[in-house]
Each structure stands twice: as C-alpha cells, then as structure tokens.
Amino acid sequence: xxxxLISVIGPTGIxxxxxxxxxxxxxxxxxxxxxxxxxxxxxxxxxAVPSKEELGNAPHxxxxxxxxxxxxxxxxxxxxxxKLLEKLFKKLDIVVMVxxxxxxxxxxxxxxxEFPTVDPKIRLDLNKIFNNQGIExxxxxxxxxxxxxxxxxxxxxxxxxxxxLEVCIGSGKSYSSFLNKKNTTxxxxxxxxxxxxxxxLIYDRINKRVDIMMEAGLLKEAESLIVHxxxxxxxxxxxxxxxxxxxxxxxxxxxxxxxxxxTRRFAKRQGTxxxxxxxxxxxxxxxxxxxxxxEIKKQ
Numbered sequence: 001x002x003x004x005l006i007s008v009i010g011p012t013g014i015x016x017x018x019x020x021x022x023x024x025x026x027x028x029x030x031x032x033x034x035x036x037x038x039x040x041x042x043x044x045x046x047x048a049v050p051s052k053e054e055l056g057n058a059p060h061x062x063x064x065x066x067x068x069x070x071x072x073x074x075x076x077x078x079x080x081x082x083k084l085l086e087k088l089f090k091k092l093d094i095v096v097m098v099x100x101x102x103x104x105x106x107x108x109x110x111x112x113x114e115f116p117t118v119d120p121k122i123r124l125d126l127n128k129i130f131n132n133q134g135i136e137x138x139x140x141x142x143x144x145x146x147x148x149x150x151x152x153x154x155x156x157x158x159x160x161x162x163x164x165l166e167v168c169i170g171s172g173k174s175y176s177s178f179l180n181k182k183n184t185t186x187x188x189x190x191x192x193x194x195x196x197x198x199x200x201l202i203y204d205r206i207n208k209r210v211d212i213m214m215e216a217g218l219l220k221e222a223e224s225l226i227v228h229x230x231x232x233x234x235x236x237x238x239x240x241x242x243x244x245x246x247x248x249x250x251x252x253x254x255x256x257x258x259x260x261x262x263t264r265r266f267a268k269r270q271g272t273x274x275x276x277x278x279x280x281x282x283x284x285x286x287x288x289x290x291x292x293x294x295e296i297k298k299q
C-alpha cells in the first residue's frame with residue numbers, strides 16, 4: 001500500500017480543523033498544519049490557532065513552532081514537512097495535512113520552485129513602503145520589473161506582491177523566470193478533501209468569527225505586537241487593520257469592519273486558488289463523517 005497524505009482544504013472559518021481531527025482519529029494518525037498564519041507563537045487569537053482541547057484530540061505539528069522574528073518561507077516549510085512525513089510514514093500509512101494556505105499545501109504535495117536567497121533588508125524596505133504609502137507603488141514596481149507575473153498574481157495581496165518584488169530586486173531577474181521549474185516526484189499519494197459552502201454562509205461564519213476573536217482579546221494581542229508591525233508575518237488580516245486603529249488612522253469600529261471585509265476577500269482568493277486543482281474531492285460543510293471516510297476509501 002502506498003503511503004497516503006490526506007489534505008483537508010477550504011475557505012477560512014469553514015471548519016477544516018474539525019474535519020482533520022475526525023479523520024486523524026479514525027485512522028489513529030497525526031496532523032500537519034499547513035496554515036501559514038498559525039506557525040507563529042506570538043499570534044494566537046487572530047490566526048484561530050486550534051484550542052488546547054482540539055490539539056489534545058490528535059497530535060499536531062507546525063502549530064506555533066516559530067517566532068515572528070525568524071524568517072520562514074514556504075520553501076522552508078516544504079523541506080521541514082517532507083522530512084517529518086518521511087519520519088511519520090515509517091510508522092503510519094496515513095497522515096493528515098490541513099490548512100487554507102494553498103501555496104503551502106501545494107508545496108508539500110507537488111514540490112516548490114527554488115528561488116534565490118535575497119537580502120532580508122529588501123523585504124523590510126518594501127514593507128515600509130507598503131505601510132507608509134499603501135500597495136499601489138509596489139504594484140507599479142512589479143508591473144515594471146515583471147509584467148508577466150503582474151498579470152497573473154493576486155495584485156491586491158501585499159505578501160504575494162512583496163515576495164515577487166524582493167526576488168526581482170535581489171536577483172536582478174523576473175520572479176516569473178523562477179516559476180514552474182520543479183519536477184518533483186513524491187513517494188506518497190495525496191487525497192485532497194475540500195469543504196464547500198454557499199458564499200453567504202462562508203461570509204456569515206467569517207463575520208461571526210471576527211466578533212468572537214475581538215471578544216477573546218484580539219485587540220490586546222495586536223497591541224502587544226505593534227512594535228513588530230513591519231515584519232512580514234504581521235502583514236496579516238486581523239492585525240494590520242488594528243495597527244491602523246492604534247496609529248489613529250481608523251476608528252475601532254471601522255477597523256473591525258475592514259477585518260471582516262478583508263477576511264471575506266481572503267476567502268474568495270482561497271476559492272480561486274483551489275479551483276486550479278481539478279482533483280479535489282469536495283464535500284458540503286454539513287457533511288457526515290461516515291460519508292467522507294467512504295469517499296476517502298474509494299480513492
């Protein structure tokens with residue numbers, strides 16, 4: 001039997017952790033988190049890190065294992081995740097991976113393009129431009145340096161734009177010139193389960209979850225991190241909006257409404273990314289676990 005990685009994907013707030021735990025418990029296995037927002041130990045509430053009870057229901061990896069002060073890329077994650085999978089597959093036939101970060105899921109499943117190492121100062125400078133002037137000058141610069149990637153990237157996503165620009169500036173070559181060079185063969189097969197729901201339901205769940213985060217202390221958590229607001233890890237929905245409140249640019253009510261709006265946009269971008277994968281087995285959000293397990297067995 002070929003070793004199998006079961007990936008659970010879907011929009012933010014749809015209940016991926018819950019399904020991943022149920023699958024892991026059924027197969028008596030472990031979970032790899034591929035949620036790039038949950039890697040950092042200083043960020044808990046705004047990234048919806050699984051609760052202690054959830055973490056106790058199945059062994060989890062890559063949850064709050066890094067500091068925001070440590071550089072950590074998708075390439076780093078791929079290498080560490082593959083190394084862990086090699087270890088886990090020595091004792092397990094099935095491992096579960098879960099997350100809404102499509103790029104990180106794909107990196108483990110299919111490999112990741114190699115990019116040159118660039119001076120960290122480039123990213124810091126680009127983040128300063130973004131924080132002081134917004135995303136527009138960065139978009140214009142990307143269009144100038146790599147028109148091909150400019151036409152395909154989510155141009156409203158500052159992390160993607162900044163990542164492309166730092167490679168362009170640091171290497172002297174276009175970001176797109178490094179793409180699609182991979183030829184990776186994995187020793188395991190991947191079954192990808194996606195949780196689907198109507199857009200209205202997804203948006204309603206997002207709005208309610210933001211309110212719950214605020215009640216849980218997101219404002220205080222963001223305030224404790226404001227000294228690090230220029231770090232790449234904190235160019236994240238839920239934090240960057242509250243930083244504008246602390247800077248006196250926005251009212252708190254407006255900042256909260258922007259968190260909800262930007263999270264909804266993030267969920268839409270996730271959907272666009274997942275549509276690229278024709279092999280996803282979609283289940284409705286009100287699934288019965290027995291039906292999901294039957295579908296997995298067929299794969």
